[in-house]
Amino acid sequence: MSSLRFKAVEEAFKKKALEVTPPSKFTSDYYGKYVFNRATMAKYLSKDTLKSLKNVIDKGATLNLDIANDVAAGMRMWAMELGATHYTHWFQPLTDSTAEKHDSFIDYAGAPGEAIIEDFSGKLLAQQEPDASSFPSGGIRSTYEARGYTAWDPSSPAFVVDDTLVVPTIFISYTGESLDLKAPLLKALSAVDKAATAVCKMFDPSVKKVVSFLGWEQEYFLVDEGLYATRPDLLLTGRTLLGHESAKNQQLDDHYFGSIPSRVAAYMKDIEFEAYKYGIPAKTRHNEVAPNQFELAPIFGETNLAVDQNLLMMSIMKKIARRHGFRLLLHEKPFAGINGSGKHNNWSLGTDTGVGLLTPGKTPEENLQFVTFLVNILQAVYKHNALLKASIMTAQNAHRLGANEAPPAIVSIFLGTQLTAILNKLENSTSEEAIVVGAKKTLSLGIAHIPEVFLDNTDRNRTSPFAFTGNRFEFRAVGSSANCSSAMATLNAAVAAQLTEFKAEVDSKIAAGSTKEKAIFDVIKSYIKSSKAIRFDGNGYSDEWKLEAAERGLDCETSVPKILKAYTSKASIDLFKSTGVMTDVELHARNEVKWETYIKKIQIEARVLGDLAINHIIPVATRYQSFLLDNVYKIKAVYSADKAEKLSKLDSELIEEIAEHISIIKTNVDALVEARKVANKIDSEYEKALSYHDDILPYFDTIRYHADKLELIVDDEMWTLPKYRELLFIR
Ligand code: ADP
Ligand code: MG
Numbered sequence: 001m002s003s004l005r006f007k008a009v010e011e012a013f014k015k016k017a018l019e020v021t022p023p024s025k026f027t028s029d030y031y032g033k034y035v036f037n038r039a040t041m042a043k044y045l046s047k048d049t050l051k052s053l054k055n056v057i058d059k060g061a062t063l064n065l066d067i068a069n070d071v072a073a074g075m076r077m078w079a080m081e082l083g084a085t086h087y088t089h090w091f092q093p094l095t096d097s098t099a100e101k102h103d104s105f106i107d108y109a110g111a112p113g114e115a116i117i118e119d120f121s122g123k124l125l126a127q128q129e130p131d132a133s134s135f136p137s138g139g140i141r142s143t144y145e146a147r148g149y150t151a152w153d154p155s156s157p158a159f160v161v162d163d164t165l166v167v168p169t170i171f172i173s174y175t176g177e178s179l180d181l182k183a184p185l186l187k188a189l190s191a192v193d194k195a196a197t198a199v200c201k202m203f204d205p206s207v208k209k210v211v212s213f214l215g216w217e218q219e220y221f222l223v224d225e226g227l228y229a230t231r232p233d234l235l236l237t238g239r240t241l242l243g244h245e246s247a248k249n250q251q252l253d254d255h256y257f258g259s260i261p262s263r264v265a266a267y268m269k270d271i272e273f274e275a276y277k278y279g280i281p282a283k284t285r286h287n288e289v290a291p292n293q294f295e296l297a298p299i300f301g302e303t304n305l306a307v308d309q310n311l312l313m314m315s316i317m318k319k320i321a322r323r324h325g326f327r328l329l330l331h332e333k334p335f336a337g338i339n340g341s342g343k344h345n346n347w348s349l350g351t352d353t354g355v356g357l358l359t360p361g362k363t364p365e366e367n368l369q370f371v372t373f374l375v376n377i378l379q380a381v382y383k384h385n386a387l388l389k390a391s392i393m394t395a396q397n398a399h400r401l402g403a404n405e406a407p408p409a410i411v412s413i414f415l416g417t418q419l420t421a422i423l424n425k426l427e428n429s430t431s432e433e434a435i436v437v438g439a440k441k442t443l444s445l446g447i448a449h450i451p452e453v454f455l456d457n458t459d460r461n462r463t464s465p466f467a468f469t470g471n472r473f474e475f476r477a478v479g480s481s482a483n484c485s486s487a488m489a490t491l492n493a494a495v496a497a498q499l500t501e502f503k504a505e506v507d508s509k510i511a512a513g514s515t516k517e518k519a520i521f522d523v524i525k526s527y528i529k530s531s532k533a534i535r536f537d538g539n540g541y542s543d544e545w546k547l548e549a550a551e552r553g554l555d556c557e558t559s560v561p562k563i564l565k566a567y568t569s570k571a572s573i574d575l576f577k578s579t580g581v582m583t584d585v586e587l588h589a590r591n592e593v594k595w596e597t598y599i600k601k602i603q604i605e606a607r608v609l610g611d612l613a614i615n616h617i618i619p620v621a622t623r624y625q626s627f628l629l630d631n632v633y634k635i636k637a638v639y640s641a642d643k644a645e646k647l648s649k650l651d652s653e654l655i656e657e658i659a660e661h662i663s664i665i666k667t668n669v670d671a672l673v674e675a676r677k678v679a680n681k682i683d684s685e686y687e688k689a690l691s692y693h694d695d696i697l698p699y700f701d702t703i704r705y706h707a708d709k710l711e712l713i714v715d716d717e718m719w720t721l722p723k724y725r726e727l728l729f730i731r
Contacts, residue, residue: 005722008226012730015224015325017262020269023277032279034082036075036158044074057154060190068122068152075158076105076120079165087120087165089128089150092181092483093135094593098311099171101130102164125167126152136596138589140177147174153182156308159278168308177586181485182307184581188489189303191496191579196349196357196373199499202506202516203369209352212492215300215472216310217284219341219480220317221293221329222264224730227722228327232616233608234727237601238331238481239396241609241700242617244708245337246725249291256289261731264294267324271296274316280309290338291728300346300472303492307484310343314481326731330481333399335724336704340400341480342407345487348472349373349495359471368517371426371524372502377473378413379527380498381466382534384490384575385411386555386566388466389477391490393563394594395601397479402558407465407477409558410549412536414464420537427528463540493581500578502527561689564594595689599679602692606672609703613669616720617707618662624714625658654713661706661713668706672699 023030032039041050049070055061079087088100105118128150135148150169158167171180178184189212196210228234233241250256260268268285275282281299288295296313300306314330321328333340349357355366357373381388389411393401402409415423461467465477478487502523509519533552538545550556557563566572567587576582582590632648632655639647679691711719 004230005227005720005726008224008230008722009726009730011226012224012325012726015263017266018270018324020266020273022269022273027276031276034160034277035279036078037279040078041074044078045071049074053154063126063152063154065122065126068126070122072120072122072125075125075165076118079158079160080105080118082160083163084160084165085163087124087167089130089152089169090166091130091150091169091171092311092485093171093179094138094181094590095136095597096481096483098315099130099135100164100166120165128169135171135179136593137173137179138592138596140173140175140179140585140589148172148179149174153186153304155186155302156305157279159312177589178582181483181489182304184576184586185307185485185489185492186304187581188492188496188579191581192349192492192499195496195499195503195579197351198503199372199376200351200355200357200369202503202520203365203372204351204353204355207351207353207355210357211350211352212303212488213300213346213348213350213472214303214306214484214488215297215346216306216478216484217295217297217342217344217346218310218313218317219288219293219295219343221290221331221334221341222267222321222326222731223292223329223334223727225322225325225327227727227730230720230722231727233605233612234327234329234334236608237605238329239334239399240336240724240727241605242612242704242707242711242721243336243724243727244711246723246728248725249338249728250289253289255287255291255293258287260285260287260294263324263326263731267321267326268294268296270320270323271313271317274320275313278309278312278316280313282313288339288341290335292731293339293341300348303347303484303488307488310484332394332396332479332481335728338728340406342400342476343478343480343482343484345475345478345484346469346472347475347488347491356471358468358473368520371422372520374419374468375423375524375527375531376498376502377495378531378534379502380494381411381413381491382531383498383571384494385534386557386563386569387572387575388475388487388490388494389555389557390563390566391487392475392477392479392482393560394479394482395560395598396481397477398558398560400479401477407463408540408545409563410540410546410554410556411465411477411534412540412549412554413473413534414461414467414537415535416461416468416537419468420535423528423535427525461537461540464536465540489581493575493579496579497575559690559693560598561595561686561693564591564598565686567591592685595685598689599685599692602696603676605700606676606696609700610669610672612721613665613703613707617710618665620718620720621658621662621710621714624718625655625662627715628655628658658710658713661710665703665706665710668699668703672696672703675699 041053045053049067052067053071056063086102086104088102090098090100093099105120106116107119109115109117129147130150148171150171153168153170156168158165160166170183170186172183173179192212193210197207200207200210223234231240233239272282282296283299284297286295298309318328351357357369360370361367389409400406467474467476475487475491478484505523506519509522510516533554536545546556568591573584573587576587628651632651635648636644675695679688679696682688682691
């Protein structure tokens, strides 16, 4: 009998919601307590140091060692008061997670052996050389010259976790190439600032800076820890490789926005209290569509900080889940047949004068600026649709995209009827008619006590991967486990390059004698025409769209290794080069890493699947088959041949059915092993990744199909792996 599974189910049912109390009645009392934010800086740094540091953060001034020393000293004092004894540079290598190596503050005051003091110098704050030879670099650093440096990013504040002061850093090679995800993001943010500021100045000369904003929505699953531990696939790959769908899953839509189960509610409170301590403005929590699926979203913020906060939040969520007897699943598709998890990236640009560049304005002047940005984004996303798809593509996310619940594996833009009408009108107008958008109509409900409701400027379309939602775009194709840097660096770089091109075109028209308004208007009109293929308001899930998108020339590739190739197309290399975000060498190196990661992910899954099939599914099925055989044998011993034939008919059929499934599973597992052997001999990472995609992945479906059929046949008491209904409905 499968004691482990039933024991886990029994234990899970006994678990009660933890009592969670807020650190204080008012969130503002402890908000940001563990962050070296501006308020804290003012307390721990001298006025001069603070002023210099602000110049570094806000204006990109260079940091000199004296200031770094002062900042480090203040930071250390603050951190030690919170109980820190160690510090670490925190960076984002080209793996799925962040990296850190802790060092203690202790040092000898003088000669070795003498008094011990705590120390943290400006040099240690500003730069370190972790022994980082085993982080993937795609060949940029061969191991004999494995020098990689981490360098402080003052624009993302340091924080204290447990006993450690954590300093956000970039990670670069000795020769200056980026080895991480943060460095290209910072470069892209600076590029979009420069390009967008130049365009804004055409409308308002007082604009000095444009900031990119990000508001992420983190979806996740929670699974009871005991059940999780008995599923080798969840434990090792983060998703279920087998499992027949539960009779009830999400058909009734009764989970979405439903009342939050008490154990989960306690967990949500706990992670929010923790988020607040770290200055993460967690705002929204709710049940998601799939059973045991939930979402957390903070208030949006500056992109670089928002990315770091998301990384920190994911690690907080993981840690705290265990306190509540849960495991957190951030995998994009932990369960077949129900929704996967994404991380919608709500993105916009705003000026230092407080104008949201994607917010429809009130005056014609403001609206011309709004339309300018809107249309440039259309053009950028149109030109780089294949690259944007590559920026969010991984082995995991591939299971989610294109399935009937997530955005399709084709990037298009949803604008909604109102904006579409405005662009159509602009496209066909011949003169500089006043552009009036966003004059909000109000809808009077005629019910007392209920205030008038604003008619949203946008309708909603859940099937679009890139949708305009009133004052921002929502890039929905990003995966739940992803570091948002990749998508955000690509999007901001694409828009930066596009705005620069726009400005040049307008300037040349002005130089040729056109008025500024007419020049802007003419270029906008040409972009509306040229980027038309990217606009799609229809059903992104439909098969017709796939055909139409291909006709429109949008990228429809679905093979992950091939999708990633978009990073090294001529257009992409030009884009990243012209914006200073990444070089040719860096782009090629990154793809090597991505293909390698893709291969390894599938390799691990293939091994786990083989183990499950051979050591779990087949033995259990054989045991049940043997039980049936035993029954047939006994029937024959007791009854006459005729009667026995009749009585054992069902058993005999089942015996044969089981034999057939087992045989197919075994044949396919063997073939899978052979296919891996062949693939592993391939030298080129790209070709190997292709082989994993084309020759290896298809076995997964066949093996799963037959294993899931066996799950339906075999005695439930014997089945060792927790079933979908247990994983999804116990909390
Ligand atoms: P929905 O589920 O309707 O998409 P949520 O409230 O779950 O909305 O999440 C919306 C996210 O978008 C939040 O993080 C919110 O702060 C963010 N957001 C709102 N306005 C902007 C903006 N102008 N720029 C970037 N993000 C924004
Ligand atoms: Mg959303």
